[in-house]
Amino acid sequence: MASDPQFSLVQDTALPAHRANRVCAACSYARQPSDHAPAWQCPRCQVVYDKHMPGSTAERAHLGYVYETGLGEPQDLAHAANWYAKAARQGNSTGLYSLGMLYAGGAQGFEKDPVRAYLLLDLAQRMYQNQREQQTVASEVPVDGKSAAWVGGTLQSLEKNMSPVQLVKAKALAADWRPGQALPVP
Numbered sequence: 719m720a721s722d723p724q725f726s727l728v729q730d731t732a733l734p735a736h737r738a739n740r741v742c743a744a745c746s747y748a749r750q751p752s753d754h755a756p757a758w759q760c761p762r763c764q765v766v767y768d769k770h771m772p773g774s775t776a777e778r779a780h781l782g783y784v785y786e787t788g789l790g791e792p793q794d795l796a797h798a799a800n801w802y803a804k805a806a807r808q809g810n811s812t813g814l815y816s817l818g819m820l821y822a823g824g825a826q827g828f829e830k831d832p833v834r835a836y837l838l839l840d841l842a843q844r845m846y847q848n849q850r851e852q853q854t855v856a857s858e859v860p861v862d863g864k865s866a867a868w869v870g871g872t873l874q875s876l877e878k879n880m881s882p883v884q885l886v887k888a889k890a891l892a893a894d895w896r897p898g899q900a901l902p903v904p
Contacts, residue, residue, distance in 0.1 A: 756780060764790030775810035778802075782816055795820065795827050806838070809897030811849060814842035815869060817901075822872060833884045833904040836876045840892040843869040 741748045747762040755761035756777045764784070782801035785794045799820055805813025818838030824830030846869065877885060884904075891902040 759784070759790070775805040775808045775813065778805035778808075779810050779812040779816065782813065786816070786820075795825055799828070803901060806841075807898070807901055809845050809848075811842045811845040814838050814845060818842060819872070822876060831904075832876045832880050833888050836873060836880065836885070836888040837891050837902060837904055839869050839873050839876070840889065841895060843873065844892065845897070 745760060745763040747760055749761065753761040755764070759781075778801050782798045782805065783789070784791050784798075785801060786798035787793065799817060802813045802817040802820070806817050807813075815838070818835045818841075819825075820828045821831045821838065822835035880888070887904055891904060895902050
């Protein structure tokens with residue numbers, strides 16, 4: 719890790735080694751225990767200083783967003799897709815949705831692929847619904863419904879440009895997939 723130019727470890731002699739503070743090489747901000755940014759991102763300037771493997775699927779999807787938008791890092795859609803796919807393989811609805819949108823719109827470097835887009839967006843909607851059911855049962859707090867509406871609208875748009883065979887294929891692949899498996903390829 720010390721070879722990564724985006725971050726360095728600063729040892730505070732009063733703290734044990736496992737509680738070393740990260741210092742951002744871009745803005746020299748020393749991470750504080752009270753910071754709310756993901757552990758792999760500078761809370762001040764949003765530079766990604768630990769690119770190895772964010773822990774949660776939400777962090778992986780967020781790292782995809784960082785690369786897709788160029789937030790604190792150079793924009794790189796291939797890296798974005800890679801991080802979205804890592805989140806998506808574990809059933810993260812945001813990762814599935816974002817990867818699906820890259821194929822739905824034919825983003826730079828991605829051939830427009832309505833079958834793959836439909837498949838990923840259908841999976842995103844299913845994972846979102848599962849998450850909503852689990853959160854509602856567990857905490858009685860409903861999940862924000864905007865994402866599901868966006869997915870539904872995009873699925874309807876894609877259906878208009880797909881043949882019946884393509885639609886059946888995408889739905890069948892989505893129905894057979896489970897989190898932890900490789901993403902299906904149409």
